[in-house]
Amino acid sequence: MKKLPLNFENMLPINKALSNPTRIKILNLLSEKPHNVNELAEKLDLPFSTTASHVTKLEEVELIITELVPGRGTQKVSAMNYDRIVIDLFNKEGQNNEHEITLDMNIGDYLDCYAQPHCGVVGEKDYIGVQDDPRSFYEPERKHAQLLYFKDGYVEYRLPNRIPYGYTAKEIVFSAELCSEAPNFKLDWPSDITASINHKEIGTWTSPGDFGGERGKLTPQWWRTNLTQYGLLKQWKVNEEGSFIDNEKVSDVRIHDLELSDLPYIAFKLGIKEDALNRGGMNLFGEKFGHYEQGIKMNIKYA
Known part of the structure; x- marks a missing residue:
């Protein structure tokens, strides 16, 4: 659905265009479906010149678009430009219009791997698939994964x-x-x-080690303590100033x-690069599993 956002700058001319009942009928x-002016005039039982004037008013505020299309000769056909109008009743100056979106995705809901x-995939109560078999990463049960690991x-x-x-x-x-x-x-x-993010590298964190020997706060009892138990909570942030890991700037992205705004999704990738200095x-x-009750968490601030 295509939306037209209104604010104090553009709402007045659009509201004037919508104040006429005939123009509402045209919309x-x-x-x-699209119509030419003759078709609209016939359905509205109005003179051609009057109908054309109303169409022009709607075109001026871009509520409709008119294009030349082939038919019985070339004719002008009008169509809707927006399906919905959203009015923001606030003054941008001096007011905070910032909003947030937070999502937490299960670590097994990856699209590619x-x-x-x-390597292996581990659920809450047992392994998923077979240890050290990359095919396990494609098992349907992976969506219930609580731990993923690979060299x-x-x-x-x-x-x-x-x-x-x-x-x-x-x-x-x-x-x-x-x-x-590590083993x-x-x-x-x-x-x-x-x-x-969206196939643009934003930063590399060097993990100091593979942490075990002491059970993670959330790690289930069946998982042996001589195996990996917990990790560190790391944060990658990108804003108008650049890219950061735990609030330390790491790149100019x-x-x-x-x-x-170009994609219906936001892609996030984590992994070991082929040319990494430390391929651990x-x-x-x-x-x-581990210390923190979350999977892949995303937070977006927008205005």
Whole structure:
């Protein structure tokens, strides 16, 4: 549905155009299908010149569009330009019109992946598929995953783009609980984990190790303590100033570079790059594993 947002600057001429009942009838007719002026005049039982004048008024405020199309000779045909009008009754100056969207996606709801052993998918009560078999990452039950791990690879998610039409994203933040992936666990095992949004790299965090030996706050009892237990909660943020990891600037990629308004989804990817200096793998924790009760969390501020 195409929406026309109104504010103090553009609402007056549009409201004037809509103040005439004949123009409302024209919009009703055009909502069914496009018409030329002759067809509109006939259905409204009005002179051609009067109907053409009303159509012009609606064209001037871009509520309808008129194009030349071939038919019995070339003729002008009018069509609806918007399906809905949204009025923002606030003054932009001196008022905070910022809004937020927050989504938490299960770590198993990735759309694309690549995993190399040692690797695995773990549910709340047992392994999903077979350990060290990349095919397990494609099992239907993966959507219930609470832990993903691989020595090399990535996972990519597509979250719904809920930024309203006519609004602009000011900041986007992704957070996840992560650590390196070593055999069993190893506190000193660095790994470079890189994040991207809409296929634009925004920053690499070097995990210091694979944390185990002490049970994670949420990690189930059946999972042995000599295996990975928990990670660190990391935050990737992009705004008008650049890209940040835990509020430390890491790149000059800015919010407009992500082209958030161009796609119906927002892609978020985490993984180990082929040219990473420290290729120590990755563990990604869900809401029932590790220390933090969340999966892939996204927060967007828009205005």
